[in-house]
Amino acid sequence: MGTKRSHDGSNVSDPETPEKKSGHWAFGLLTSMKDPKSLVEEDTKIVVIKDKYPKAELHYLILPKDDISSLKQLRKCHLELLKHMDQVAERIASKHPKRKFRLGYHAVASMSRLHLHVISDDFNSSCLKTKKHWNSFTTEFFIQSKKVIADLQEFGKISPLSKDESKKLMDSPLCCHKCSFLATNMPKLKTHLLTHLKEVD
DNA sequence: GTTCTAGAAC
DNA sequence: GTTCTAGAAC
Numbered sequence: 547m548g549t550k551r552s553h554d555g556s557n558v559s560d561p562e563t564p565e566k567k568s569g570h571w572a573f574g575l576l577t578s579m580k581d582p583k584s585l586v587e588e589d590t591k592i593v594v595i596k597d598k599y600p601k602a603e604l605h606y607l608i609l610p611k612d613d614i615s616s617l618k619q620l621r622k623c624h625l626e627l628l629k630h631m632d633q634v635a636e637r638i639a640s641k642h643p644k645r646k647f648r649l650g651y652h653a654v655a656s657m658s659r660l661h662l663h664v665i666s667d668d669f670n671s672s673c674l675k676t677k678k679h680w681n682s683f684t685t686e687f688f689i690q691s692k693k694v695i696a697d698l699q700e701f702g703k704i705s706p707l708s709k710d711e712s713k714k715l716m717d718s719p720l721c722c723h724k725c726s727f728l729a730t731n732m733p734k735l736k737t738h739l740l741t742h743l744k745e746v747d
Numbered sequence: 748g749t750t751c752t753a754g755a756a757c
Numbered sequence: 758g759t760t761c762t763a764g765a766a767c
Contacts, residue, residue, distance in 0.1 A: 571748055599749075656748045675749095676762080731756095731761065 574598070575659045579609055592631055594638065597663075599673040601683065603746075604642065604666040608634055614660040617651055617694070617704040625698055632691045635664045642666070644746045649691040652682055653707040653715075662691055667723065669739055677732060678716050684723045687715040 569577065578584040579593050586594040586606060597605040608631045614624065632649065639647040646667040655661065665683060674680065681687060687707070697704055707715075720729040724742050729735035 574748065673749095733761075 572656060572658050575607070575609060575657045575661060579659070589634075591627060592634060594634065597665075600665075601671050601674045601679055602666045602669045603671065604645065604647075604664075605671070606638055606664040608662040608664065609659050615658050616655060616660055617653070617689075618706060619660070620694070620698055620704050622698060622702050625695065628691070628695050628698065631662050632695060635662055635691060638664050642747055644744075648683060648688065650688045651691070651694055653687045653689055654712050663688075668743060669723070670743060674736070675732065677720060680720060680732070680735065681716050681718050684721065685715045685718050687712065 575595075578595050578598060581595075584595040584598065586596060588594065588611075590611075592608055592610055594606055594608050597607055610627055610631070612627070614620070620628070635647075635649040639645075639649065648663065648665050648667055650663055651661070652663070663683070669680075669683070689704075694704060720732065720735045721727070722729070722735070722738060722742075727738050729738060
Protein backbone atom coordinates (compact mmCIF):
# COMPACT_ATOMS: atom_id res chain seq x y z
CA MET A 547 0.00 0.00 0.00
CA GLY A 548 1.42 3.41 0.90
CA THR A 549 4.50 3.86 -1.21
CA LYS A 550 4.92 7.62 -0.93
CA ARG A 551 7.88 8.54 1.19
CA SER A 552 7.87 12.27 1.49
CA HIS A 553 6.60 14.70 4.03
CA ASP A 554 8.32 17.76 2.61
CA GLY A 555 7.23 17.66 -0.99
CA SER A 556 10.31 16.09 -2.53
CA ASN A 557 8.86 13.04 -4.23
CA VAL A 558 5.14 12.74 -3.75
CA SER A 559 3.61 12.87 -7.19
CA ASP A 560 6.54 11.91 -9.41
CA PRO A 561 6.55 8.18 -10.16
CA GLU A 562 10.02 8.51 -11.71
CA THR A 563 13.32 8.15 -9.93
CA PRO A 564 14.43 10.96 -7.60
CA GLU A 565 16.63 12.45 -10.34
CA LYS A 566 15.35 14.57 -13.15
CA LYS A 567 14.28 12.48 -16.09
CA SER A 568 16.83 14.36 -18.22
CA GLY A 569 19.88 13.00 -16.45
CA HIS A 570 21.31 10.43 -14.14
CA TRP A 571 22.74 11.79 -10.90
CA ALA A 572 26.27 10.94 -11.98
CA PHE A 573 26.08 13.70 -14.58
CA GLY A 574 25.04 16.38 -12.13
CA LEU A 575 28.33 18.24 -12.48
CA LEU A 576 27.65 18.90 -16.14
CA THR A 577 24.42 20.60 -15.11
CA SER A 578 26.20 22.59 -12.40
CA MET A 579 28.83 23.77 -14.90
CA LYS A 580 26.09 25.58 -16.84
CA ASP A 581 24.31 26.90 -13.76
CA PRO A 582 25.11 30.58 -13.15
CA LYS A 583 24.40 30.11 -9.46
CA SER A 584 27.11 27.46 -9.14
CA LEU A 585 29.62 29.14 -11.44
CA VAL A 586 32.46 30.98 -9.76
CA GLU A 587 34.68 31.77 -12.75
CA GLU A 588 35.69 30.39 -16.11
CA ASP A 589 38.16 30.78 -18.94
CA THR A 590 38.50 29.15 -22.34
CA LYS A 591 39.68 25.83 -20.89
CA ILE A 592 38.01 25.37 -17.50
CA VAL A 593 35.17 26.33 -15.22
CA VAL A 594 35.20 26.74 -11.45
CA ILE A 595 32.04 25.91 -9.53
CA LYS A 596 31.03 25.71 -5.91
CA ASP A 597 30.51 22.16 -4.71
CA LYS A 598 26.78 21.64 -4.26
CA TYR A 599 27.37 19.78 -0.99
CA PRO A 600 30.52 21.46 0.36
CA LYS A 601 32.51 19.32 2.78
CA ALA A 602 34.32 22.35 4.27
CA GLU A 603 33.76 26.07 4.65
CA LEU A 604 35.32 26.61 1.22
CA HIS A 605 34.95 23.87 -1.38
CA TYR A 606 35.35 24.50 -5.11
CA LEU A 607 35.61 22.23 -8.12
CA ILE A 608 37.65 22.96 -11.23
CA LEU A 609 36.47 21.13 -14.34
CA PRO A 610 37.78 21.10 -17.89
CA LYS A 611 35.40 22.22 -20.63
CA ASP A 612 36.73 19.32 -22.71
CA ASP A 613 34.83 16.11 -22.13
CA ILE A 614 37.25 14.19 -19.91
CA SER A 615 35.20 11.83 -17.78
CA SER A 616 37.80 10.75 -15.21
CA LEU A 617 41.42 10.19 -14.27
CA LYS A 618 41.36 7.05 -16.40
CA GLN A 619 41.21 9.10 -19.59
CA LEU A 620 44.26 11.18 -18.80
CA ARG A 621 47.28 10.99 -21.10
CA LYS A 622 50.36 13.13 -21.54
CA CYS A 623 48.49 15.34 -23.98
CA HIS A 624 46.46 16.59 -21.02
CA LEU A 625 49.48 17.76 -19.03
CA GLU A 626 49.13 21.38 -20.09
CA LEU A 627 45.47 21.40 -19.06
CA LEU A 628 46.20 19.78 -15.70
CA LYS A 629 48.97 22.28 -14.98
CA HIS A 630 46.56 25.09 -15.79
CA MET A 631 43.93 23.61 -13.47
CA ASP A 632 46.57 23.38 -10.75
CA GLN A 633 47.51 27.04 -11.29
CA VAL A 634 43.87 28.11 -11.01
CA ALA A 635 43.53 26.03 -7.85
CA GLU A 636 46.62 27.63 -6.31
CA ARG A 637 45.34 31.09 -7.18
CA ILE A 638 41.95 30.41 -5.57
CA ALA A 639 43.69 29.07 -2.46
CA SER A 640 45.97 32.11 -2.31
CA LYS A 641 42.92 34.36 -2.00
CA HIS A 642 42.59 33.02 1.54
CA PRO A 643 46.09 33.37 2.99
CA LYS A 644 45.04 32.42 6.50
CA ARG A 645 43.60 29.10 5.41
CA LYS A 646 45.10 25.86 4.23
CA PHE A 647 43.67 23.95 1.29
CA ARG A 648 43.84 20.50 -0.20
CA LEU A 649 44.12 20.41 -3.97
CA GLY A 650 43.46 17.07 -5.54
CA TYR A 651 41.33 14.39 -7.13
CA HIS A 652 39.40 11.44 -5.76
CA ALA A 653 41.06 8.24 -6.96
CA VAL A 654 37.60 6.91 -7.83
CA ALA A 655 35.01 9.62 -8.39
CA SER A 656 31.26 9.06 -8.37
CA MET A 657 30.47 12.02 -10.59
CA SER A 658 31.35 12.14 -14.25
CA ARG A 659 33.66 14.84 -15.69
CA LEU A 660 37.12 15.14 -14.23
CA HIS A 661 37.07 17.54 -11.28
CA LEU A 662 39.83 19.01 -9.15
CA HIS A 663 38.80 19.65 -5.54
CA VAL A 664 39.93 22.88 -3.88
CA ILE A 665 38.87 22.41 -0.28
CA SER A 666 39.78 24.28 2.89
CA ASP A 667 41.15 22.04 5.59
CA ASP A 668 38.66 22.99 8.31
CA PHE A 669 36.22 20.32 7.13
CA ASN A 670 33.62 22.26 9.06
CA SER A 671 30.40 21.53 7.20
CA SER A 672 27.04 19.94 7.84
CA CYS A 673 27.42 18.17 4.49
CA LEU A 674 30.36 16.19 5.84
CA LYS A 675 28.50 13.21 7.26
CA THR A 676 30.05 9.85 6.55
CA LYS A 677 33.26 7.91 6.98
CA LYS A 678 33.49 7.76 3.22
CA HIS A 679 33.34 11.54 3.01
CA TRP A 680 36.13 11.85 5.53
CA ASN A 681 38.40 9.21 4.12
CA SER A 682 37.93 10.46 0.57
CA PHE A 683 39.74 13.68 1.51
CA THR A 684 42.17 12.52 4.18
CA THR A 685 43.59 9.21 2.93
CA GLU A 686 45.51 8.30 -0.21
CA PHE A 687 42.13 8.11 -1.89
CA PHE A 688 42.72 11.84 -2.30
CA ILE A 689 45.45 12.27 -4.91
CA GLN A 690 47.20 15.62 -4.82
CA SER A 691 46.96 17.65 -7.99
CA LYS A 692 50.74 17.82 -8.27
CA LYS A 693 51.04 14.05 -7.87
CA VAL A 694 48.61 13.48 -10.73
CA ILE A 695 50.72 15.78 -12.89
CA ALA A 696 53.96 14.07 -11.86
CA ASP A 697 52.56 10.56 -12.36
CA LEU A 698 51.18 11.46 -15.76
CA GLN A 699 54.54 12.91 -16.75
CA GLU A 700 56.35 9.81 -15.55
CA PHE A 701 54.02 6.98 -16.55
CA GLY A 702 51.81 8.49 -19.25
CA LYS A 703 48.67 7.54 -17.33
CA ILE A 704 47.23 7.43 -13.81
CA SER A 705 47.42 3.97 -12.28
CA PRO A 706 43.94 2.98 -11.11
CA LEU A 707 43.08 1.90 -7.59
CA SER A 708 41.79 -1.65 -7.24
CA LYS A 709 38.42 -2.32 -5.64
CA ASP A 710 40.16 -3.79 -2.59
CA GLU A 711 42.58 -0.89 -2.20
CA SER A 712 39.72 1.55 -2.55
CA LYS A 713 37.57 -0.26 0.01
CA LYS A 714 40.45 -0.51 2.45
CA LEU A 715 41.06 3.24 2.27
CA MET A 716 37.37 4.00 2.72
CA ASP A 717 37.20 1.73 5.75
CA SER A 718 40.22 3.35 7.38
CA PRO A 719 39.88 4.50 11.00
CA LEU A 720 38.67 8.05 11.55
CA CYS A 721 42.01 9.81 12.04
CA CYS A 722 42.12 13.54 12.62
CA HIS A 723 44.13 15.13 9.82
CA LYS A 724 45.80 17.61 12.18
CA CYS A 725 46.67 15.57 15.27
CA SER A 726 46.76 12.01 16.56
CA PHE A 727 43.10 11.96 17.62
CA LEU A 728 41.22 8.81 16.62
CA ALA A 729 37.43 9.04 16.59
CA THR A 730 35.15 6.07 17.13
CA ASN A 731 32.36 7.60 15.07
CA MET A 732 31.60 10.58 12.85
CA PRO A 733 29.84 12.80 15.40
CA LYS A 734 32.87 12.50 17.70
CA LEU A 735 35.21 13.32 14.84
CA LYS A 736 33.17 16.37 13.90
CA THR A 737 33.14 17.62 17.47
CA HIS A 738 36.89 17.15 17.63
CA LEU A 739 37.44 19.04 14.36
CA LEU A 740 35.88 22.11 15.97
CA THR A 741 38.82 22.27 18.40
CA HIS A 742 41.14 22.95 15.46
CA LEU A 743 39.13 25.88 14.09
CA LYS A 744 40.95 29.18 13.99
CA GLU A 745 39.91 32.67 13.10
CA VAL A 746 40.20 33.28 9.40
CA ASP A 747 39.51 35.95 6.87
C1' DG B 748 26.76 11.90 -5.53
C1' DT B 749 22.40 11.95 -1.79
C1' DT B 750 18.34 10.21 0.75
C1' DC B 751 16.19 7.05 3.54
C1' DT B 752 15.85 3.73 7.06
C1' DA B 753 16.58 -1.07 9.19
C1' DG B 754 19.02 -2.87 12.45
C1' DA B 755 23.58 -2.77 14.65
C1' DA B 756 25.96 -0.52 18.27
C1' DC B 757 25.84 1.78 22.30
C1' DG C 758 15.64 3.68 24.33
C1' DT C 759 18.60 6.40 21.40
C1' DT C 760 22.45 7.03 18.28
C1' DC C 761 24.79 5.81 14.37
C1' DT C 762 26.01 3.51 10.13
C1' DA C 763 25.68 0.73 5.91
C1' DG C 764 23.32 -0.52 1.89
C1' DA C 765 19.27 -0.06 -1.47
C1' DA C 766 17.41 3.04 -4.59
C1' DC C 767 13.45 -0.46 -10.41
